[in-house]
């Protein structure tokens with residue numbers, strides 16, 4: 001059963017091309033279907049074929065159009081402009097497809113034909129540090145991709161590459177000894193707030209030579225596996241993981257403790273990896289450091305840019321861990337697609353790691369690795385978002401503020417709700433607003449964090465979509481009370497036609513996120529769908545109509561509500577029944 005009527009056009013055009021232009025042309029024929037404002041779809045194939053066939057595109061388009069013979073699918077076809085086809089599908093097909101989608105599992109959208117194992121590296125906060133807005137973006141975008149790709153039927157493996165190892169742990173562990181009294185003493189509450197904890201450790205490190213000396217010794221003890229030091233380290237990791245988990249729950253993202261595969265996980269692999277690379281001659285010693293020189297990367301002076309896998313002091317860095325991680329994901333997790341949801345500033349680092357992995361023969365087709373880059377969150381002054389004190393904004397403060405604002409909007413707009421209902425809704429709307437503001441903008445761009453606009457129910461916001469969904473649900477409740485059952489969807493009026501076409505485009509919108517890894521495409525689709533419903537509702541009364549028309553419109557409304565809720569859930573946003 002074809003759900004998206006526009007998809008039904010491709011085979012029809014291919015068959016017409018076969019008759020009009022011959023088998024050879026048909027074998028590689030791409031109808032080049034696009035959306036259109038004039039008709040349901042536009043087919044641009046004639047332009048691409050003109051050169052090959054040595055004929056004007058209009059002539060080719062005309063020839064193919066004349067051979068279209070599919071009265072069940074195509075209602076009208078017209079050659080336009082330089083030689084494209086404007087196509088309209090039949091109302092019968094739209095009605096049938098919509099009727100099927102309403103009652104089918106997954107709205108009738110098929111799973112991906114080729115299933116990937118997808119490792120998604122996202123969130124990745126640092127132990128004993130406050131999560132900041134950069135981690136917000138990675139967490140929200142990564143989680144939306146994880147949900148969407150899993151829905152397409154891929155095997156998704158979440159990889160939370162937390163920063164839980166390295167030299168800063170010397171000062172952090174010494175500070176932990178100071179505040180708790182040592183590995184077995186004190187309680188975790190004395191660690192207090194992580195941002196302040198980190199700052200205090202840093203402060204002592206910068207001002208007290210004795211503390212700095214203790215810290216350096218502590219790093220050595222950590223690296224050599226000293227038991228007491230490891231116990232301290234584990235304690236700090238545990239406190240931080242609990243904190244991350246709190247944030248994830250507040251944010252309503254799917255990450256759990258089991259998804260943590262942090263930098264420390266790769267420790268035992270680093271020395272053998274370096275030895276192997278050195279022995280095979282793939283890495284070379286340069287200025288005392290063991291380096292790879294992936295092709296295409298140059299220093300400012302034009303010399304080959306090294307990816308340092310072992311520093312001259314024998315230590316391992318961020319790059320070593322990332323090399324071990326990409327190898328692990330490919331050879332042990334058997335990932336066929338690896339996504340790095342990491343800020344744009346790390347572009348070169350990740351490109352070097354991926355190129356090195358290809359040159360080392362680890363990363364080979366069909367497996368692929370992609371950097372899902374994103375821009376910065378800006379304040380009202382268009383500079384990096386900062387708190388009043390000039391520090392990075394604490395993620396939790398940001399979320400609490402959004403929830404408080406949503407509560408204020410609700411108090412004004414829905415005074416009839418009980419206090420409990422308002423509380424629950426404020427969370428759903430506030431958190432949804434933060435996520436949607438992020439996901440609805442092209443991720444590579446920076447965006448201005450504007451909490452007032454975010455929680456509004458007007459414009460391209462989560463609240464608008466949630467409200468649109470709740471409004472349809474309320475119509476459906478009224479229909480149920482009046483004992484009006486949804487029936488077969490019959491498309492007659494232009495408003496019905498537009499809505500049916502829009503709602504059936506859901507699968508295509510989800511697939512576009514799957515290929516481009518750009519959640520804003522799904523967000524934009526949902527926004528248009530909600531607007532299309534509003535125009536439908538203005539021109540096509542639902543409860544006030546009668547008989548089969550009413551049953552059809554109720555069914556179309558229900559399909560729209562289901563689609564809005566499913567789409568929002570793929571973005572990680574709840575769609576409440578009422579608000």
Ligand code: ARG
Nearest residue numbers: 121124125126161162163342
């Ligand atoms: N912990 C890093 C940060 O806070 C992000 C890690 C990203 N993932 C990776 N495989 N390098 O910037």
